[in-house]
Amino acid sequence: ELLSLGGSGVVEKVQLETNKTLEQTSTTGQSKTTKPHLEFPPIVYGEAKSKSNPHGKTILFYNHYDVQPEDPSELWKDDPFSGRVEGNRIYGRGASDDKGELVTRIKAVEYFLQATNGDLPCNVKFIVEGEEEIGSPHLRDYLLQYKDKLKCDVVIWESGYIDSKSRSVVSLGQKGILCVELNVNGPSHDIHSSHAVLVDNPAITLSKIICSMVSQRTGKILIEDWYREVKGFSRRELMAIAQEEFDEEDFKREIGIKNFANNKTGIDAKRARVGYPTCNVSGLISGYGGPGFKTIIPSTATAKIDFRLVPEMDPNIQFQRLQNHIAKKIELEKEGEPASGNKVEAKFLNGEPGYRTPLDNPFVTPVVQAAKETFNSSTISVSGAGTGPMYYFYEILEKASSICVGGSSISDKAHSPNENFKIDNLVKATKCIAKIIEKVGKL
Amino acid sequence: ELLSLGGSGVVEKVQLETNKTLEQTSTTGQSKTTKPHLEFPPIVYGEAKSKSNPHGKTILFYNHYDVQPEDPSELWKDDPFSGRVEGNRIYGRGASDDKGELVTRIKAVEYFLQATNGDLPCNVKFIVEGEEEIGSPHLRDYLLQYKDKLKCDVVIWESGYIDSKSRSVVSLGQKGILCVELNVNGPSHDIHSSHAVLVDNPAITLSKIICSMVSQRTGKILIEDWYREVKGFSRRELMAIAQEEFDEEDFKREIGIKNFANNKTGIDAKRARVGYPTCNVSGLISGYGGPGFKTIIPSTATAKIDFRLVPEMDPNIQFQRLQNHIAKKIELEKEGEPASGNKVEAKFLNGEPGYRTPLDNPFVTPVVQAAKETFNSSTISVSGAGTGPMYYFYEILEKASSICVGGSSISDKAHSPNENFKIDNLVKATKCIAKIIEKVGKL
The missing domain is CATH 3.40.630.10 (Zn peptidases)
Incomplete structure (x- = not known):
């Protein structure tokens, strides 16, 4: 009822x-x-x-x-x-x-x-x-x-x-959580994509920021000091984790995937579930999403991101670290990918400690x-x-x-x-x- | 009327x-x-x-x-x-x-x-x-x-x-054009983002693919052989380009930006407009786009992309090169960012030579x-x-x-x-x- x-x-x-x-x-x-x-x-x-x-x-x-x-x-x-x-x-x-x-x-x-x-x-x-x-x-x-x-x-x-x-x-x-929205602002309105040769694309800037935050191969978060307060497991916790049941094949079948990220398996997969922080993109919104195509440079691009935190990580401090990362990423040359002319803002949506x-x-x-x-x-x-x-x-x-x-x-x-x-x-x-x-x- | x-x-x-x-x-x-x-x-x-x-x-x-x-x-x-x-x-x-x-x-x-x-x-x-x-x-x-x-x-x-x-x-x-849609398929349905520690995120995979295709700093397209057929300008063309009028400040004001991509200016900006290929993301669609947040791993992520081509570039050949790039990007380890478990498909939407x-x-x-x-x-x-x-x-x-x-x-x-x-x-x-x-x- x-x-x-x-x-x-x-x-x-x-x-x-x-x-x-x-x-x-x-x-x-x-x-x-x-x-x-x-x-x-x-x-x-x-x-x-x-x-x-x-x-x-x-x-x-x-x-x-x-x-x-x-x-x-x-x-x-x-x-x-x-x-x-x-x-x-x-x-x-x-x-x-x-x-x-x-x-x-x-x-x-x-x-x-x-x-x-x-x-x-x-x-x-x-x-x-x-x-x-x-x-x-x-x-x-x-x-x-x-x-x-x-x-x-x-x-x-x-x-x-x-x-x-x-x-x-x-x-x-x-786990704790930090939910943010990343907003990239480019031209004042959607403009003809023939100008792409001169105008930084907010959707590409957003992709670059996302790529700079997390390694897809390892799942490791690349933001400076992100793991600073993270403690390892105690011996007793490790034993309990080893004894946990986790039917990998069943879980994969249920959600329709073939391999876990970075091919994690066994004790690694169990430890990750219990104690690894994550960076997850839950939404991308930019430009034209209808059938066929529309040749524009979108005026804005937005990502919804949630970071799972483990005990001792403070959502407010982690948010500050994220903001520092974005500021550096935009202002400084780094790995040959610096300085977009676009404005990037991180909005704090929610934070809870683990x-x-x-x-x-x-x-x-x-x-x-x-x-x-x-x-x-x-x-x-x-x-x-x-x-x-x-x-x-x-x-x-x-x-x-x-x-x-x-x-x-x-x-x-x-x-x-x-x-x-x-x-x-x-x-x-x-x-x-x-x-x-x-x-x-x-x- | x-x-x-x-x-x-x-x-x-x-x-x-x-x-x-x-x-x-x-x-x-x-x-x-x-x-x-x-x-x-x-x-x-x-x-x-x-x-x-x-x-x-x-x-x-x-x-x-x-x-x-x-x-x-x-x-x-x-x-x-x-x-x-x-x-x-x-x-x-x-x-x-x-x-x-x-x-x-x-x-x-x-x-x-x-x-x-x-x-x-x-x-x-x-x-x-x-x-x-x-x-x-x-x-x-x-x-x-x-x-x-x-x-x-x-x-x-x-x-x-x-x-x-x-x-x-x-x-x-x-210029010519090649319009494509990139589709990344992850889990069979949107799943709880607490599983992000084990499940590759389609929106992140999509971001990585986009980042691998184009340098935001230089605008250069990083797909192998992309520029193979591109010819330089003739002397006469270069002279005509130099004589073209292009009011940079007016153009920037009109579209509401402060700097051109890679701070291009003068003859560089003019040459780019006339003869540089581009990679432009006109749309990103993935997961949740409403107010606040929804803690999911999206099942799919899609990008609409248009590539401007210059004379001698064949849209069909360029599309094949893009497909090769994506296949390599997924199958091989490259710059420490390989092998997502997600399925990536490029769909040919339109192609015209310049x-x-x-x-x-x-x-x-x-x-x-x-x-x-x-x-x-x-x-x-x-x-x-x-x-x-x-x-x-x-x-x-x-x-x-x-x-x-x-x-x-x-x-x-x-x-x-x-x-x-x-x-x-x-x-x-x-x-x-x-x-x-x-x-x-x-x-």
Whole structure:
């Protein structure tokens, strides 16, 4: 039902569902939603105290109700917000990222409230935001404002997943991110391309800047000092990485490629996923894009770029390094490719630091156990390759560490057309969350 | 009136106007239009024989009624097909390129027919095509089919122009062109950019290919053998180039740039315009182009590229060289940047060879004289920087040479929003064409 809500309708629905479940905790529980902020999608909060174990541990569930844009919508087999069920899958934008995971958590709490007469093995809190996909720009302020209310012992995160052999992967970290837009401005209007002999082309300038930033062969970022704060893995982390499952062939088949970048394989591929920074171009926009051709020098060229960061890399400092790189690239001769007459500007779109929960955190074992009991098998990932605001919880909520566990899998096409969630995994993930609540209640 | 016709209506109008004028030549003249081809915009033909000088020289006027796409239409102050007059300018897509020039030729012929009782100083023929802006794909076949009918002594071309000091520039050549589309295919669908650590990014691959093809500093094309057939200028050509007027500051102001590429200036800038091949990116299309960001690895990346060619460069051979370059770039290690896992394809969109009429061609002097008498001053350009199908006329019509003369100027914004034509130059250009007809009648 949640899937069929595109746009803002989803906010009210999330509030309703969260409240409905938590209100059943009656007087011992509390149900609250923050006053809706008009200027951004509201952050939804809910909590329920354990009657039998009120001084026990507290879990904070983190989820988000916002989704990626549904475009290219013509590649969807159905309406992107249909919630259509076909076989073992339910389709819709946000099915796996992150509406499906949110539902498993609500249902797990509901299970206890119904089964144990409105009680819960431990205290639970919910925070459901609406800006995860655009880098959670208001979450940090929210955490600062409500840090006492949000106090908890562990944060159970989205973005754990099921690997290609149906094993649960419990992930302990997230990469950071820096999103920028590069704008190159050339002539004041699109001009006839016969002038190309005299006029620097913004699209070529943009290509040169991109080439100067990253080696395609190695994936290495060529911006000065980019890796300055990056630390190597600990011995324990290296061991955990070696034990991670990663079915390379299955992954390649799923996304339709033959070889990984730089022919990475085995332990190299695993290490890269966990701990290598990236430079990714997510969009190029310049000049004419219609059928056939139009002989112009485009007036502008734009690239959307996201850099994944690892712990200790500060997005603001990295952005400054990028700006220095661009300034040098334009002003100085370097490798025989200097000085375009075009104006290049880098625009900061979003930045989040990365974070990793230590392997010896006391909540890791109960979560891994719960996952193992539900999905038969479970492994630990030192860090996922994706990004989220995990660091802010650590920074603000008295060093609360986060653990990612969930039921979505790579074949669910998160962020892509025809996103879906396997229905049997929805059921298992709900059971897994219930077991976590149970085990944390015994700590 | 012609300006207000968008789309196919323009074809009938051109036929009508051409016929109306030529039919007044009565029995001595002939008026014909080719049978409309259903599969492409028809080529319009008309002719009028001189009564008093039937065995004299024959001028073939070449023009086109098709135009560039009007987008970005939001940058037009008015409807792109309004034909609105404001002060000394008439606005509309095609005003200067090439509807305005076409009208001056029709009006000049009309002048003689009215002034001299249906006679003309020399024989005239008209050919008006509808596919110039997409590289005249059917013109060569048409010339081959009707080469006897089209027989002529000189072709008077579009794309002569008025420089920034109101002098007429008579141009004797056109560059060739090769238009291609580069398509890079990566993963089978847009995937989450957290996988960038393992998956080659098509937009980065595309940037690397572009960087490998052209030096932004020098504008030099780096594809092997690209310049193999390019000849230097003759001494006479060099002298003519040195005498060409080119107001660099005015040109820069007009298009809103501060410096020319590689800081070219003076004779270097002039030589480049006349005789240097170019590599121009007219469009980049990849991934997400909306507001904010979307963290994806795009499935595809496309570039639209046009290469201007000079005489002796064969578009088909150059395309083969481009393909070889791309194949090598992908397969081999080169400058430490090899082997992307992405598939790169070059698509041939259009190719036309370049051509230059020799400076000592006997029709050059009367045309330059006519231009001088009308616009007060006239200079010769060895070749324009733009492209047209001049070469095919030379190849097929018994080596008929072409001369470009016309009344449009750089400030008319050909190919750009708010294209226009100065009305006083329309009048002068009409007089100039009349004088050419008169002078050719005396040869």
